[in-house]
Amino acid sequence: MLDARERLALTVVGQSFLRWEALPRAVPAERAAAQLAVVDPAGDWTPLGVRAALDAVRARLDPAAGDEPLLAGLLAAAVLVPPDLALLTGGPEARPTVPDWTQRTVGS
Template sequence: MPPGVLDPVTFGRNTAEVSVPVGEDDRRVSRRHGVLERHRERWWVRATGKVPLRLPESRLLFTGAAPVPLPGGYLPLFVHGSRGREHVLEVHVADGRPVAPPVADGVLAAWERLALIVVGQSFLRWEAHPRVVPFERAATQLTALDPAGGWTPRTVRAAVGAVRARLPPACGDEQLLTGLVASAVLVPPDLALLTATAASPGASDWTQRTVGE
């Protein structure tokens, strides 16, 4: 939507009445669950549904609460649905300023992307204090996901280093992952790969192990 738009951007279950459908087949999602509005040269999000919106860092936005301003860059908004489902609305506010150093060629190689998803999974979950998954642990998970990939801690390090080499020299692993998520090079739906891995017979649950370690 252009900066001068006057009409609000609505989202929710009713595809005929909202700008962006979210959770169309989930009755727990309200017909009109939230609104993105332009005020004072900024975009704001306001909740209008029966279930609160979840913002990054587990912040909840309830119906009737004051709208929240959106920062420039990428931001996911989550709606908790029925039977444990969670719907995500991905918002990217382009305010004319770069949100992260761009990857030189603009595209990640497949092996780089896979390694970064595993190493940066807590960043993709928008945890309050994300941590980089140790390369040894990442190699084990990558082997379960891609048995023919020849993954070792050294190859994981090489994948991360190959991307970091295309960015400013001072960019560390945490800065790299923060920038890739903020600029939507990596996005939360990428975590579906890890869900598939965790659901495999005999596979370990990796979903909460980056917190506090």
């Protein structure tokens, strides 16, 4: 259902959802593109590219959904699952340079 690029973009944007945080929020496209540039330097990520990946999935599933309802629906349908967070770690040498782009919510 998701190609590799869409899965990676959705994992970055929805990482607080995948961590089951109490008050999850979607990572803004600008911040997601910056993190994706570290995780996938060959991916040529821009905020527009992040939005395009989300819009492609949204068009197939629920054109009227915002980012957060889209992410919640993908988790509910088990299209995105917590093990997808492993995509964000890269190799062992990349781990120290990959910052956590989300603020933790209360209870997480």
